Amino acid sequence: MPVDVRHAPAPACLRPVSVPLSAPDIGEAENAAVARALRSGWVAPLGPEVDAFEAQIAARTGRAHGVALSSGTAALHLGLLGIGVGQGTVVVTSTFTFAATANAVTYTGAEPWFVDCCPATGNLCPELLEESLAQLAAAGRRVSAVLPVDIYGKVADLRRIGEVADRYGVPVLCDSAESLGARLDGRAAGSFGAAAAISFNGNKIMTTSGGGMLVTDDERLATTARRVASQARQPVRHYEHTEIGFNYRLSNVLAALGRAQLARLDDMMARRREIRDDYRRLTAGRDSVAVFQGADDRDDNCWLSSLLFADPAAVRIVTDRLAEAAIETRPLWKPLHRQPVFADLGRTVTGSADDLFARGLTLPSGSGLGADDRARVLDVLTRALDEVDGRA
Incomplete structure (x- = not known):
């Protein structure tokens, strides 16, 4: 007898909730910050709130540069491009993570290679990373990056991961989308690797509604990311483009929200x-x-x-x-x-x-x-x- 789906109970994951998993924590400080940005007239992307937010997140993560972007995924994408990831290469990354990590790899034309995790932490296993890099080297595959992920706010074993990657001459980009504020051996999340990507999505530890940031000590990488995140427009009066760009910059209003969140x-x-x-x-x-x-x-x-x-x-x-x-x-x-x-x-x-x-x-x-x-x-x-x- 066919089931009358009109009266079938909804799966648990689809039922309405009154206690959410991780809702944004917004109060008067955030309201005041957004109002300040609106009153300033800097409503379109970029502005003084963006500049200040970049400097503050860079300082929090112990980095020289921050590039405020529209999402953590955008930060991953530009970070991968900035360290040379592209068509015909392999990026070795975590299998135990959200799809955005691997999606960003595919945006570059590279191919993800998935590595299992440590059972106690969920973070990428350094021993399996070494096994993967050895296997790929033996097969003649070019590995352009290692992309570990800090799962649920725990920084991965990035010292050992970095040592393994260094032995194979492969740069590390850290997916720190979930770990802002965490530490490893006294160092801040986001301070490891050639660069790191942070997310300010609505469910993260702090939010800008949507948004993210790429943090790095490499001035060239940061400068390139800023340029291509703004449609790669050249600094002339007319619209001049010599390379493909993206519409990835964070708005000044959302940066103000982020600054209030960062203070808390x-x-x-x-x-x-x-x-x-x-x-x-x-x-x-x-x-x-x-x-x-x-x-x-x-x-x-x-x-x-x-x-x-x-x-x-x-x-x-x-x-x-x-x-x-x-x-x-x-x-x-x-x-x-x-x-x-x-x-x-x-x-x-x-x-x-x-x-x-x-x-x-x-x-x-x-x-x-x-x-x-x-x-x-x-x-x-x-x-x-x-x-x-x-x-x-």
Whole structure:
């Protein structure tokens, strides 16, 4: 008998939510900053807010230059072009990440090669990176870049990754879209590699609605990125173009929003850490579940907090119970080598990313999450975990 889809329950991921995963945390400071930019008359792209925002993000990441752009994806694209990535080359990158990382590689004409992750962190595995570079070198493939990703606000093992890449003479571009404010060995996220890409998308640790930034110590790379991000227009009175450009610059109004958010970044990270600690206390003593990346997260920005279950079947139980209470959750990243659009591309995988995708669940983590909503999430989650453990 055919199912009447008009009355079928919506999948949990499509039901309306009242407690989002990571909503923008916007207040009076942001309202005032946007109003300031509007009053200044600098409404079109570029302006003094952009200049100041670039300088402030560069300083926060320990870089000499910042180029404010329309998205983190744009920053990846221009960063890859700036370090010489192009047609006929290979970029070795993480499989456990969002599609934008690999999409940016394809924009250049290069081909992604996917590498599996460390099970405890989700970040690119240095040993598998070395195996991949050796395999590609033996096959005569030209590798033009290594593109690691800082997953969920934890900086990848970029010292070891950099050492491996250096042995093969390959530059590193860091996808730091998720990790602004985090640190590794005392160094800021975004300070590693030839350049790094940051995202200010609406769900990130801080936002400009949409937006991103390319940070680097290479003046030539920064200068080139600024030029091609503005349609590669030459500095003459008429419209003169000697190369292909892109419409990638961030607006002055959104840069003002970003500056207000940046001033609150440390406080927003602290609030996300409080939420992470709530989940840590709630799962303590349970053999069925643990906080993903929670064993060593003192330097993370805690952008998103996730649970890792011993039994993959528990993910569905907890997802459904939270969805019934209008609380948003999301699986961990589906590996890119499993995405239909990338399924035919090369990879070096062990099953670690597949396992994380099967057993992980991301929970509400936003710094704007109020006390009542936090309490509701913890209450529903406790009952769901009791059901998983058979304790109810």
